[in-house]
Amino acid sequence: MAKILIIEDDHDLADLVKTGLVREGFEVQVTHTGLEGLEIARTDAPDLIILDLMLPDIDGIDLCRDLRASGDVGILMLTARGMVGERVRGLHAGADDYVPKPFAFEELVARIKAVLRRRSTEGIIRVADLEINLDRREVRRAGRPIGLTTREFDLLRLLAQNAGKPMRREVILQRLWGDDFEGETDPVKVYINFLRRKLNAEGEPDLIHSLRGFGYVLKESS
Structure with a gap:
């Protein structure tokens, strides 16, 4: 069972995604701040992090870079549609993939599984x-x-x-x-x-x- 950490300040969206992923068989944690997310990532070692780039307490790109430096974890960014520059910066900062909002839940799950498959060949x-x-x-x-x-x-x-x-x-x-x-x-x-x-x-x-x-x-x- 893969462990997923959701870092998303929109409580309703985070709860909705968590409910769906639990039904898909994932173990899911949620936090609404970047700093707490970084601490959880360092202590609980999730397999994949869903990271909203627009967080209230820390720049999402900087957080992505810190998460990548703290361990070998899959990172999937959530971005606003049209934020091409931010997506490019996020990928350069170490993210594995991105999903623009609004998104279909089926696409999110497919991208999560694709990232996990790729990373499973790299060390798991x-x-x-x-x-x-x-x-x-x-x-x-x-x-x-x-x-x-x-x-x-x-x-x-x-x-x-x-x-x-x-x-x-x-x-x-x-x-x-x-x-x-x-x-x-x-x-x-x-x-x-x-x-x-x-x-x-x-x-x-x-x-x-x-x-x-x-x-x-x-x-x-x-």
């Missing part, structure tokens, strides 16, 4: 409800954060980068432990079990599947 991998941020080394499942050790994250990243493709146990061992590993305990099996315990809440299907005599694969349960 999603498998079912599992989200792995490679740049921040953060993992979430069904929206909840999951703390992993360095080795656990490296193993999950390797499986995620090959999602849907079976990986031989020997290949995983070579990639993560190298040629100098010595010991009787199978570290791949041990760390797979660590991951499963952390990734799977009660009632959730296992995303890491064992392939008898071969290895493992990360994929959505059928």
Whole structure:
């Protein structure tokens, strides 16, 4: 589930957009000031920010620049129709796309999904409800954060980068432990079990599947 932050001083519009996006399956936060939006972006790490350029407390272009500097987040600008110069400045300041007002909600959703798709190839991998941020080394499942050790994250990243493709146990061992590993305990099996315990809440299907005599694969349960 992608997290979206709306920074919009028009309360009615913000509430309307939030209601629609929640129905689309997004997790949504709303703020009506730019400074509060910047603070939320820094602490809550949303996947995408819908940013109205016309805010009462801070210049929207400056805020866009600050948001881009504070982290790798998708930014979708809301602008008044005809503000070509502002749209160009916003794109130069780091925005990914824009939607002119008034807009059709269907277009807004389509542009949000397009930005998220583009950015998912730049550092975020999603498998079912599992989200792995490679740049921040953060993992979430069904929206909840999951703390992993360095080795656990490296193993999950390797499986995620090959999602849907079976990986031989020997290949995983070579990639993560190298040629100098010595010991009787199978570290791949041990760390797979660590991951499963952390990734799977009660009632959730296992995303890491064992392939008898071969290895493992990360994929959505059928």
